[in-house]
Amino acid sequence: MEIIFLLIGISLVLAIGFLFLFFRAMKSGQYDDNYTPSVRILFDQKTKSPKNKTTSTKSK
Amino acid sequence: MKLTDHKITTCYHCGEACGDGILHLDDKDFCCTGCKLVFEVLQENDLSSYYDIAPAPGATQNTVKGQSNRFDYLDDAEVTRKLLDFTNDRESHITFNIPVIHCASCIWLLENLHKLHSGIIDGRVDFIKKKVKIKFLQEAVSLKEVVQLLAEIGYEPAINLSDLEGQASPKTDKRLIFKLAVAGFCFGNMMFFSLPEYFSEAELLGSQFHGLFNYLNIFLALPVFFYSATDYYKSAWLALKSKTVNMDVPIVLGIFALFFYSLYLIIFLGEAGYMDTLGGLLFFLLIGKIYQQKTYDTLSFDRDYKSYFPMAVTRLVQDSEEVVPLANLQVGDLIRVRNNELIPSDSLLVQGDAHIDYSFVTGEEVPVAKHKGQLIYAGGRQKGGPIALAVQKLPSQGYLTGLWNNESFEKEKVHSLESLANQTSKWFTLIVLLIAFTSLAIWSFSDMSLALKAFTSVLIIACPCALAMSTPFTLGNTLRAFGKSKLYLKNAAVIEKMALVDTVIFDKTGTLTAPANASVEFEGEELSAEARQIIKAIVSHSTHPLSNRINSWLKGEKGVILEKVEEIPGSGLRAIYKKQEFLLGSRDFTRADADSGKEGGNHVYLAVEGQQFGYFFIQSGLRKEVQGVVSQLGQDKSIHLLSGDHHHEKENLQKILGEGVKMKFKQGPEDKLNYIKSLNRQGATTLMLGDGLNDAGALKESHVGIAVTDRITNFSPASDAIMDAEVFGRIPAFLDFAKTSRKIIMASFGLSFAYNVVGITFAVQGLLSPVFCAVIMPASSLSVILFTTLTTNYMAYKKGLTKR
Numbered sequence: 001m002e003i004i005f006l007l008i009g010i011s012l013v014l015a016i017g018f019l020f021l022f023f024r025a026m027k028s029g030q031y032d033d034n035y036t037p038s039v040r041i042l043f044d045q046k047t048k049s050p051k052n053k054t055t056s057t058k059s060k
Numbered sequence: 061m062k063l064t065d066h067k068i069t070t071c072y073h074c075g076e077a078c079g080d081g082i083l084h085l086d087d088k089d090f091c092c093t094g095c096k097l098v099f100e101v102l103q104e105n106d107l108s109s110y111y112d113i114a115p116a117p118g119a120t121q122n123t124v125k126g127q128s129n130r131f132d133y134l135d136d137a138e139v140t141r142k143l144l145d146f147t148n149d150r151e152s153h154i155t156f157n158i159p160v161i162h163c164a165s166c167i168w169l170l171e172n173l174h175k176l177h178s179g180i181i182d183g184r185v186d187f188i189k190k191k192v193k194i195k196f197l198q199e200a201v202s203l204k205e206v207v208q209l210l211a212e213i214g215y216e217p218a219i220n221l222s223d224l225e226g227q228a229s230p231k232t233d234k235r236l237i238f239k240l241a242v243a244g245f246c247f248g249n250m251m252f253f254s255l256p257e258y259f260s261e262a263e264l265l266g267s268q269f270h271g272l273f274n275y276l277n278i279f280l281a282l283p284v285f286f287y288s289a290t291d292y293y294k295s296a297w298l299a300l301k302s303k304t305v306n307m308d309v310p311i312v313l314g315i316f317a318l319f320f321y322s323l324y325l326i327i328f329l330g331e332a333g334y335m336d337t338l339g340g341l342l343f344f345l346l347i348g349k350i351y352q353q354k355t356y357d358t359l360s361f362d363r364d365y366k367s368y369f370p371m372a373v374t375r376l377v378q379d380s381e382e383v384v385p386l387a388n389l390q391v392g393d394l395i396r397v398r399n400n401e402l403i404p405s406d407s408l409l410v411q412g413d414a415h416i417d418y419s420f421v422t423g424e425e426v427p428v429a430k431h432k433g434q435l436i437y438a439g440g441r442q443k444g445g446p447i448a449l450a451v452q453k454l455p456s457q458g459y460l461t462g463l464w465n466n467e468s469f470e471k472e473k474v475h476s477l478e479s480l481a482n483q484t485s486k487w488f489t490l491i492v493l494l495i496a497f498t499s500l501a502i503w504s505f506s507d508m509s510l511a512l513k514a515f516t517s518v519l520i521i522a523c524p525c526a527l528a529m530s531t532p533f534t535l536g537n538t539l540r541a542f543g544k545s546k547l548y549l550k551n552a553a554v555i556e557k558m559a560l561v562d563t564v565i566f567d568k569t570g571t572l573t574a575p576a577n578a579s580v581e582f583e584g585e586e587l588s589a590e591a592r593q594i595i596k597a598i599v600s601h602s603t604h605p606l607s608n609r610i611n612s613w614l615k616g617e618k619g620v621i622l623e624k625v626e627e628i629p630g631s632g633l634r635a636i637y638k639k640q641e642f643l644l645g646s647r648d649f650t651r652a653d654a655d656s657g658k659e660g661g662n663h664v665y666l667a668v669e670g671q672q673f674g675y676f677f678i679q680s681g682l683r684k685e686v687q688g689v690v691s692q693l694g695q696d697k698s699i700h701l702l703s704g705d706h707h708h709e710k711e712n713l714q715k716i717l718g719e720g721v722k723m724k725f726k727q728g729p730e731d732k733l734n735y736i737k738s739l740n741r742q743g744a745t746t747l748m749l750g751d752g753l754n755d756a757g758a759l760k761e762s763h764v765g766i767a768v769t770d771r772i773t774n775f776s777p778a779s780d781a782i783m784d785a786e787v788f789g790r791i792p793a794f795l796d797f798a799k800t801s802r803k804i805i806m807a808s809f810g811l812s813f814a815y816n817v818v819g820i821t822f823a824v825q826g827l828l829s830p831v832f833c834a835v836i837m838p839a840s841s842l843s844v845i846l847f848t849t850l851t852t853n854y855m856a857y858k859k860g861l862t863k864r
């Protein structure tokens with residue numbers, strides 16, 4: 001059963017690691033705005049199209 | 061350009077109906093040159109996808125007319141320094157507030173600004189807060205150019221005086237979330253290490269584990285005790301220092317008893333402590349705290365005149381203009397104010413025709429005409445041509461702005477109203493201490509260690525966790541219910557004050573009256589059906605408030621197609637129909653001779669081919685709910701009405717609102733404040749409802765100040781709550797529900813007392829065990845959370861508050 005000492009150690013280190021990651025995410029502002037990213041991800045990453053084609057984008 | 065067909069054409073950029081000045085480009089229609097220009101700029105820079113993300117995403121550029129040098133003040137180094145978030149020798153960061161952000165296209169365009177100008181590194185939009193953070197290289201582009209670029213594409217940032225004075229943006233306290241995270245983490249792990257204690261099977265593990273687990277618990281309790289709980293120590297200490305007892309005092313007693321008694325048990329006796337209970341306690345308490353702190357990010361409750369006044373003003377120096385920051389304005393300076401610009405200080409009209417719209421100050425949106433030599437108060441907006449003014453007072457010293465120098469604005473709103481929780485905790489703490497010491501005394505005759513155990517047990521079990529949870533969860537839920545029905549409170553503490561209100565004070569203009577309810581009468585020759593259609597067509601060409609009112613009065617009429625129509629700002633409208641000239645506007649403009657003799661309203665005269673037809677008499681109308689609201693509130697509250705107007709409407713108002721309503725007319729901003737002050741001094745608990753900057757003093761001084769506004773995101777003065785004008789009729793229901801939630805708090809106090817009585821009965825006998833504690837504490841907290849949440853939401857549903 002002594003292995004439990006080791007396991008407890010590992011589990012605590014893991015949990016503290018997650019707590020630390022959460023802190024870092026909070027500080028970096030990840031939770032400041034939880035709406036805009038949901039829109040941002042839907043934008044197409046269009047490559048630059050030639051000038052004569054730009055007028056055709058209006059058709060929807 | 062003439063309109064040839066009847067189909068309504070909408071602008072490709074802004075989606076608004078085009079007038080008769082349709083512009084074409086690439087077989088797309090635009091309502092004005094502004095919209096077309098934006099389209100051209102975007103197309104040139106290969107940003108046409110803007111129009112694919114959302115249809116007609118732009119804001120109309122029709123009304124936007126600015127002079128080109130209006131951003132010159134941004135070249136001022138001092139101004140720039142205050143506005144920037146960050147700067148080094150290469151790049152600068154700035155956050156703009158852009159109120160027109162409204163759709164996905166806006167986000168897309170503002171995040172692709174770098175395609176418009178190579179000097180811009182990137183833009184990042186916060187959609188909810190309507191803010192964009194822009195990083196730019198100051199070598200390549202100046203702050204002024206960035207703002208000009210934004211204005212050019214229709215996203216002019218709102219920069220005002222308050223931006224210059226520190227960037228205090230009150231947010232949900234991040235540290236509280238950190239504290240909660242730590243408490244939650246420690247609580248979860250401590251539960252694991254405590255479980256073996258609670259199950260006899262764990263004996264298999266052997267005794268060395270007991271020691272390890274107990275010491276691990278101490279280790280995990282340290283951050284909870286020294287970090288997560290610190291707010292409670294501070295609050296309790298402050299209360300004790302001012303010789304009162306608040307809810308946090310018994311909580312801190314409980315925390316100390318839990319921690320030190322557990323230390324004693326683990327270190328000296330080698331028994332299991334109560335550390336897991338301590339973790340759970342803080343975890344639940346902090347959840348409650350956060351739940352109560354719901355804020356409305358898009359709303360601002362602390363705005364004063366500074367967030368409304370412009371940052372710069374055009375000064376005339378020897379016939380040339382210069383744009384100077386408002387702070388540099390001196391008494392005696394000559395300034396120029398153009399159409400739609402704000403009068404920044406009390407000044408004399410020197411040149412031009414002034415038509416001042418005081419809607420932000422008084423709530424009355426029909427412009428007031430001023431003549432040369434008259435004094436114009438700050439806060440009005442010029443409608444019409446440019447005017448020149450001589451500054452009489454500094455911007456901060458004016459008739460209106462002087463209000464903010466009043467002592468009421470220096471102190472935070474502290475009122476003698478004590479929250480229910482704090483009232484209760486006084487005698488609660490006393491009783492708990494009494495029981496604790498009595499049991500200590502009684503047991504000490506027989507068994508000293510048992511006496512100690514009983515003493516600490518009482519303190520532990522009586523720790524008013526559930527009690528402390530009742531208030532935040534009830535109020536937090538009430539806050540959300542109010543929010544759903546469009547009453548947005550600054551914080552949860554306002555609810556308790558609302559429950560005690562016994563005096564309601566209304567501002568008249570803009571609060572009780574509404575433009576939409578204006579009464580319109582036509583005096584003169586009866587209007588033929590055709591005449592009505594012509595008038596309808598004429599007024600729909602103008603955005604003047606009086607035109608709008610006539611327009612809505614002619615609802616249902618179909619406008620004819622006019623040959624020509626033009627608006628002469630400050631005078632009226634001129635239209636040509638079937639070769640006849642129609643004039644609609646002021647008396648001078650239509651050359652009307654007869655004065656109507658009616659007072660207290662606005663006149664709009666109609667003349668056709670120089671011949672008088674009569675006039676429209678327009679009076680501001682009361683909101684239709686007013687009568688009901690006043691009579692309902694009048695049952696158990698005293699009602700007052702303050703108005704800046706003359707008292708010509710008094711009789712009429714008294715008839716509609718009832719005799720019981722006390723009315724005061726000709727009240728200036730300062731008078732309103734003093735009136736509330738005198739009511740407060742008489743012991744009244746006051747609720748002020750106002751809408752303009754001139755009510756700011758009264759809103760601040762009253763116990764509860766509610767700003768009524770037609771559009772929530774628009775400007776509203778500093779207040780405790782912002783209410784959408786359309787729910788005006790629900791005011792009695794709101795006050796009633798505030799009372800209900802007070803009752804719910806009391807009921808849940810009862811529930812948690814029941815837990816305490818059971819707990820203390822065990823505690824005084826010295827029967828308390830860690831397992832018992834670990835079960836009853838979370839159970840009582842959870843049941844109180846459940847009870848308050850369910851009852852509050854059920855009551856809100858029953859009273860129809862959650863319906864939109």
